[in-house]
Amino acid sequence: MLSILFLCVLSMCARNKVPAGMFRTECQDQHFWLAISSAFLGQMFRFETEGRSGVYPVSDKRAAQCGYTMLLDSRGDLVLRASYLACDVDTEDHAGVQLMVWFVNKETSGKETSHPFLLTCPLQQWNPREIVCEENYMEVSVKKPIPPVGQKGQEWMTPPPKRSEQGGVKEWRMVFRVLPDAQKDVTSLPMKEQTLSLMEAEQLGYHINSTGTRIVLRCGYSSPLSYLLQEKGVDLETVSVTIFYRHQWTLLRVDASVACSLHKGTMDGTHILWSIPQVFPPLVQGSIRDRGARMGVGGSLLSDCVIQQRGYKMEVRAGVMEVRIPFGADGGYVKSHVMDGQYAQSYSIDLYYVQQWEDAQWTLTRHCSFRPLWTSPRPRTLGLFNLTVPEEREFSLTLGVFPPDVSLANITILTHTVTPAVTEELGLRVFQVPFTNGTHSYLLQVPFSHPLVFQKYLGKMYRRYMLEVNFTLLVSPHGQVFTHPASVACDLQDVVLPKVEGHCTDKAVRLTLHRGNMDTQWAILFGNHRLEQQLVELGRYSLEVEDGYFVVEVPLYSLGMAYEDLSLQGLLTNVAVSMLDVETGTVEQTFVQHCTFQVRELMVCLPNNWMVVVVDTARVVPPLDPWDTTLLDPMCGPKETDHTRALFSFSLDSCGTIKSVEDDGLVYVNEIRYMPQYLPIPQYFFHPFYYYSQPVGCRYPLNGTRTLAIYQSHLLPRSRTHRSHKGQHPIVRVPCEVSCGGDGGFTRRIEGREVNAVAMRCLWMKPFSDIN
Incomplete structure (x- = not known):
């Protein structure tokens, strides 16, 4: 039965008003329970109890002898637990039990403030024998046996003592069964008896009290006359004592022995394991009948439903009751720690265990154990x-x-x-x-x-x-x-890749690039050149940046442009725009814009010793038929003409090409010429012989990769007149303009041949103009 009976003496409360929510009180199983919030605790604090004989501070020694337990729980709250049979408890017939408690709080300033509590709880029915194993003491209370009226017994003393205020308690005798000197555990050695008076027993830390119906013995652990006993592998601390007292001059005796499990709990996997024997040999006489066991937390018993919900388990193994509590289960307290930089937790729970039995001496024994269980800090994996x-x-x-x-x-x-x-x-x-x-x-x-x-x-x-x-x-x-x-x-799957749109202008390829939704993922390649400021400057690109897209204009003969074919219809080119994944280095997609540009004159030197040339004869006066033009070898004529232009495609090892070595290069020179079938009659100082000559040439490195080069000529205006010098046609080497080329990364086709579009050195040859 849990009821909060938080009563305060009005005269005392008038002096010290209690802050709301700082205190909690409960009536637990045969115990008062008072908790003080950690937020209210001062620099120092203490409890005092008030009885008929005065006010006494609750020290550790008095707490063990008088039935009080003080502790700080895992949340830091101060808890006082007091037995209904504790000192200073006032038992009123049919009214319950009362205990006057003072909480004294000392502030940092040194000022002490007292808060009084009159704890009142209904008195429950006592069992014939009640044994309590508290954290700091052991307690046994038994029903006081009273002989039938008229029964005669052995006189207590001769002559009888005078009646004392405590009904002769001071004249009681206690017989302890103890071990021989220097022996603390029970072995095969016989035990001996030691008889003490009440005063002698109290001097040794044994508190004996008598109420109208019960006899109480209480002592702390490791008392002088206790001994250790191991039962089913569990250590028990035992005090075996028989109390002799008188009733109407009749000698009576009662067994007030007490035994408590000292098992502190261990970790068994993910559970705390606590063990206690089903039978306590020092407490049992004759045959035994088990009346069941229950468990709780903090002094309150739990229902079977709550126990199951929390994952608690009670199992009997070889005569031992094993209580298993999952680490971190409700009802306990988890405390955090940091160990070597890692998160760790310890777990504690105030176990309350009750077992009952019948034997030949007692119709019912109720054995209660209060056991704080805790674990050392353990690393925890955070979820x-x-x-x-x-x-x-x-x-x-x-x-x-x-x-x-x-x-x-x-x-x-x-x-x-x-x-x-x-x-x-x-x-x-x-x-x-x-x-x-x-x-x-x-x-x-x-x-x-x-x-x-x-x-x-x-x-x-x-x-x-x-x-x-x-x-x-x-x-x-x-x-x-x-x-x-x-x-x-x-x-x-939400990626929108960059999208490219393109069209051709007269002298450039214009590309519109829509960014997509992963700008940082992609590098834009023009050919095999990454679109950066350096490429824009070197390639003379025109760049227009807009919101969501940008426009790039790639001029003819600039970096990034590739060449597929050359004919009189034009120079077939393309610009390939690729999306390069910067993480993997792979090309995700490529857009190719093809364009054909009209050209009047152009020369292409292929890496396989092949040359393609377009020449324009329209500027020759009088006009000549380009179909009649040839190379140095008259058998090598144009592949294609359109009345004003001629296209030659030939191997540099043919058509009369002259090969020579100059410096670190290999030079090939040929000439496009026109020789009419019939020459007009020359006129002195007016008509020279009719003649057209256009030297062409390629230069390749002696050592290294031969690559494609395209040259756009810028020739002086041609004349059909040329002055012969010793029958030779004087030529001069003129630097050529390298208008375009790549770096070896792209394969192109010109005249059906795959070439590598990389810039190379070149040699242009052209005649002197007539100085006249």
Whole structure:
């Protein structure tokens, strides 16, 4: 029966008003229970009890002898537990039991404040024998046997003593069964008896009291006349004593022996294991009948339903009752620690265990054990739960469950560290999620679009969002710090790749690039050149940046342009725009824009010793038929003509090509010439002989890779007149303009041949103009 009977003497309360919520009182199983909140405790504090003989401080010695237990629970609250048979308890017939308690609080200033409590609880029915194994004392109370009226017995003393105020208690005798000297454990040695008076027993720490119906013996652990006994592998501390007393001059005796389990509990996997024998040999006479066992927490028994819900277990193994309590189960207290930078927890629980039996002497014995069980700190793996719903496009994860002594100090994402108070200002959300048992966890929510979320392209339009966060937490009250890293990821098929659109102008390729939604993932390649400021400058690109897209104009003959074919219809080129995944180095997709540019004159030197040349004869006066032009070998004519232009395609090892070595290069020279079939009659000082000559040439390195080069000539205006010099046509070497070329990364086709578009050195040959 739990009832809060928080009574206060009005005259006392008038002096010291009790703050609300600082105190709690309960009536537990045969015990008063008073708790003082840790928030109310001063620098020093104490309890005092008031009885008929005065007010006494509750010291450790008096607590053990008088039936009081003081402790600080895992939350830091101060608890006083007092037996209904404790000193200063006033028992009123049919009214219950009362105890006057003073809580004295000493402030840091040195001022003491007293708070009085009159604890009143209903008196429950006592069993014939009640044994209590408290944290700091052992207690046994038995029903006082009274012989039938008229029964005669042995006289207590001759002559009889005078009646004392306590009904002759001071004249009682106690016979202890003890071990021989220097022996503390029971072995095969016989025990001896030692008879003491009440005063002698009290001097040794044994408190004996008598009420109208009961006899009480109480003593602390490790008392002088106790001994150890091992039963079924469990250590018991035992006091074996028989009390002799008189009733109307009749000698009576009562067995007041007490035995308590000293088992402190051990860790068995993930459970705390506490053991107690089913039978206590020093307390049993004759056959025994088990009347069951129950368990509780903090002095209150629990129902079977609650026990099952909390995961507690009670099992009998080889005559021993084993109580198993899961680490961290409700009813106990979890305390946090930091060990070597790692989070750890210890667990404690105030176990209350009651077992009952019948034997030949007692119709019912009730044996109660109060046992605080605790574990040493153990490293704990923190639970990280990913609650992310991809459709919501937001990371949602929880860390913990933590006891109240843990708080979140800050979180670190990449290199950014923020406290919970300012996370929302940065687009993050951190919540403390409380639970009904007083624990809590932390919930972190981060949108996928947040700059601190890392994104990676997986292919096939899938993107991986990744969040790496480090939680920093504090353990109260000493401010110990520990961290916990967390990494979560989510894959979504939501990638919009960059899109390229292109068209051709007269002298350039114009490309519009739509950015897509993963700018940082892609590098844009023009040919095999990465689009950067250096490429824009070297290639003379025109760049226009707009919101969501940008426009690039690639001029003819610039870096990044490739060449497929050359004919009189034009120079067939392309610009390939590729999306390079910067993470993997692979090309995701490529867009190619083809364009054909009209050219009047052009020369191409192929790496396989092949040359393609377009020459324009329209500027020759009078006009000539390009079909009649040839190379040095008259059998090598044009492949194609259009009345004003001629296209020659030939091997440098043919058509009369002249090869020579100059410096570090190999030079090939040929000539496009026109010789009419019939020459006009020359006129002195007016008509020279009719003649057209256009030297062409290629230069290759002696050592190294031969690559394609395209040259756009800038010749002086041609004349059909040329002055012969000793029958030779004088030529001069003129630097050529290298207008385009690549770096070896792209394969092109010209005249059906694959070439590597890399710039090379070149040699242009052309005639002198007529000085006249």
